[in-house]
Amino acid sequence: MSALVLSKVTVRYGGIVAVRNVDLEVGDNEILAVLGANGAGKSSLLKGVVGLAKLGSGTVKWGDHDITGSAPYQIARRGIVLVPEGRRVFAPLTVEENLLIGAYTQKSKTWQKSRISHVFSMFPVLAERRAKSAGLLSGGEQQMLAFGRALMANPKLILMDEPSMGLAPVIIDSIMQSVAAIAKEGIGVLMVEQNAAAALEVAHRVVILDRGEIILRGSVDEVRSHPLVLEAFLGKAAVDREKHIP
Amino acid sequence: MQQVINALTLGSIYLLFSLGLTLAWGTLKVLNLAHGAVFVFASLIGFLVTHKFGLSFPLVVGLGMLGAGLLTLLIDAIVFKRIRQISRDERQAELLMLAASLGVAAILASVTRNLTLESHNFGLTPQTFTTIPYFFGPIRVTNMQFMIVFLGVGLVVALALWIRYSRAGRALRALAYDPATCGLMGVNPTSLSAIAMFIAGAMAGLAGILLTVYLGAIGPEAGDSLMLKAFSIIVLGGVGSVWGALVGAMFLAAAESIVLNFTAGGYVDAIAFGMIILVLLIRPRGIIPAEKADRV
Ligand SMILES: Nc1ncnc2c1ncn2[C@@H]1O[C@H](COP(=O)(O)OP(=O)(O)O)[C@@H](O)[C@H]1O
Ligand SMILES: [Mg+2]
Numbered sequence: 001m002s003a004l005v006l007s008k009v010t011v012r013y014g015g016i017v018a019v020r021n022v023d024l025e026v027g028d029n030e031i032l033a034v035l036g037a038n039g040a041g042k043s044s045l046l047k048g049v050v051g052l053a054k055l056g057s058g059t060v061k062w063g064d065h066d067i068t069g070s071a072p073y074q075i076a077r078r079g080i081v082l083v084p085e086g087r088r089v090f091a092p093l094t095v096e097e098n099l100l101i102g103a104y105t106q107k108s109k110t111w112q113k114s115r116i117s118h119v120f121s122m123f124p125v126l127a128e129r130r131a132k133s134a135g136l137l138s139g140g141e142q143q144m145l146a147f148g149r150a151l152m153a154n155p156k157l158i159l160m161d162e163p164s165m166g167l168a169p170v171i172i173d174s175i176m177q178s179v180a181a182i183a184k185e186g187i188g189v190l191m192v193e194q195n196a197a198a199a200l201e202v203a204h205r206v207v208i209l210d211r212g213e214i215i216l217r218g219s220v221d222e223v224r225s226h227p228l229v230l231e232a233f234l235g236k237a238a239v240d241r242e243k244h245i246p
Numbered sequence: 247m248q249q250v251i252n253a254l255t256l257g258s259i260y261l262l263f264s265l266g267l268t269l270a271w272g273t274l275k276v277l278n279l280a281h282g283a284v285f286v287f288a289s290l291i292g293f294l295v296t297h298k299f300g301l302s303f304p305l306v307v308g309l310g311m312l313g314a315g316l317l318t319l320l321i322d323a324i325v326f327k328r329i330r331q332i333s334r335d336e337r338q339a340e341l342l343m344l345a346a347s348l349g350v351a352a353i354l355a356s357v358t359r360n361l362t363l364e365s366h367n368f369g370l371t372p373q374t375f376t377t378i379p380y381f382f383g384p385i386r387v388t389n390m391q392f393m394i395v396f397l398g399v400g401l402v403v404a405l406a407l408w409i410r411y412s413r414a415g416r417a418l419r420a421l422a423y424d425p426a427t428c429g430l431m432g433v434n435p436t437s438l439s440a441i442a443m444f445i446a447g448a449m450a451g452l453a454g455i456l457l458t459v460y461l462g463a464i465g466p467e468a469g470d471s472l473m474l475k476a477f478s479i480i481v482l483g484g485v486g487s488v489w490g491a492l493v494g495a496m497f498l499a500a501a502e503s504i505v506l507n508f509t510a511g512g513y514v515d516a517i518a519f520g521m522i523i524l525v526l527l528i529r530p531r532g533i534i535p536a537e538k539a540d541r542v
Binding site: 050052071072073076077081082084088090091092093097100101102104105107149153 | 413416417419420423424426427428429430431432433434435
């Protein structure tokens with residue numbers, strides 16, 4: 001059993017502290033949601049884990065390995081894959097080529113073939129568009145491609161940066177169902193989201209990040225009814241509604 | 247017809263030279279101004295090994311390509327890699343690389359001048375390659391011309407297939423589009439760019455040896471005029487586009503030979519480059535923009 005363990009992680013950009021003293025842990029099979037408003041430090045946290053941002057202090061452990069300060073490609077080769085904010089698909093490459101880049105660390109052609117059909121069965125629309133340039137896909141399809149590309153690496157842990165961003169409500173539902181399906185395969189998921197309602201549908205545990213610091217953590221049910229969360233994410237109306245319900 | 251054969255030969259040399267440059271520029275965003283000096287360096291290797299050891303032609307070609315590839319790799323590892331690390335953004339990196347590679351070119355040029363006894367033209371020993379002419383009616387084609395055109399066209403096809411279908415080629419296209427995300431896929435940018443730089447250098451080396459044998463000898467400054475031509479060829483064809491380089495190289499060689507046929511020769515560069523400017527004014531992104539062609 002491998003787990004991702006962050007201890008006292010701090011990420012700084014010059015004088016700005018984007019993430020301060022964050023401790024958290026993600027195991028396999030589980031979905032940990034990190035909720036926070038715009039600018040809370042969610043992306044910086046994930047970038048710190050995968051080596052895209054340098055840690056000011058703290059450590060990142062993956063099972064028995066200390067991966068603090070490793071380069072992004074080294075972390076990817078250990079089975080930790082980031083699905084970045086805004087999907088970042090390789091627009092000029094075809095859908096199939098994007099998936100094959102995802103499998104860069106998995107050189108066996110037969111393995112790639114069976115994995116691609118697995119991804120296609122999960123996201124049938126990608127099969128239909130396999131020869132199209134990824135840049136021509138809709139936002140929802142690009143998010144599916146970004147998930148598929150990550151799955152091609154045979155990861156043990158997927159980090160997701162706001163997968164719901166910019167998508168229509170119906171599409172968000174289906175994306176969150178995919179997140180649940182990914183975790184069912186035994187892959188750990190660390191998902192950061194601004195859309196608390198969507199994330200709470202599928203998360204197992206929740207952490208609230210505010211201005212770089214963790215201010216609350218707990219199970220979905222504990223967090224869902226917490227006034228801090230209600231007010232910050234679900235709107236003032238939700239707090240009032242909660243109060244009036246006996 | 248004789249002119250067509252000669253233009254085709256010259257165009258193939260331009261092509262081999264330009265391919266490496268456009269590969270590094272289009273995918274790694276490295277505009278290596280020392281590419282011409284690397285080209286001359288391969289001829290220098292040919293000059294030295296044939297005069298000292300009398301090596302056979304295939305060996306000379308192999309050594310020239312290996313030497314030029316390793317030299318480019320060395321420039322990448324010492325200069326470009328460092329610039330990538332210290333640069334704030336891609337723009338600054340490109341500018342610094344431009345300046346630094348100009349410096350590298352100057353250093354290599356003075357090394358070459360010293361090793362070849364001060365700016366004399368140099369070539370391989372005549373016995374390294376025996377030129378055999380074939381006549382088709384009034385047209386004369388040599389075995390060297392056959393080889394140059396065959397290698398030029400062959401390597402264009404090979405490079406295009408490699409970029410499109412190989413694992414490394416695919417990763418290079420992804421790297422060109424979004425290096426940070428490419429790293430997240432497990433691609434080591436340092437080793438991938440090393441592969442591309444080696445290929446770029448080796449192709450310049452091949453062009454260097456072939457042109458030296460074709461002309462008999464070249465001077466240390468041959469790289470400079472070739473750089474200028476390659477620059478226009480690449481901009482004409484579309485940066486990073488392999489097929490664009492083919493079109494651009496043949497276009498320039500044809501333009502030059504047409505001009506040479508009708509004028510005294512002094513205006514070759516002016517008219518040939520003038521034609522390129524004209525084409526660019528009509529199609530600013532080149533004849534075959536890379537995103538529409540082999541980099542899609
Ligand atoms: N590359 C950067 N340089 C400087 N400041 C940054 C950079 N990236 C993010 N920040 C700052 O760090 C804070 C957290 O940003 P970010 O991690 O992107 O938040 P989130 O993903 O939660 O919206 C913000 O104040 C943001 O302005
Ligand atoms: Mg963000």
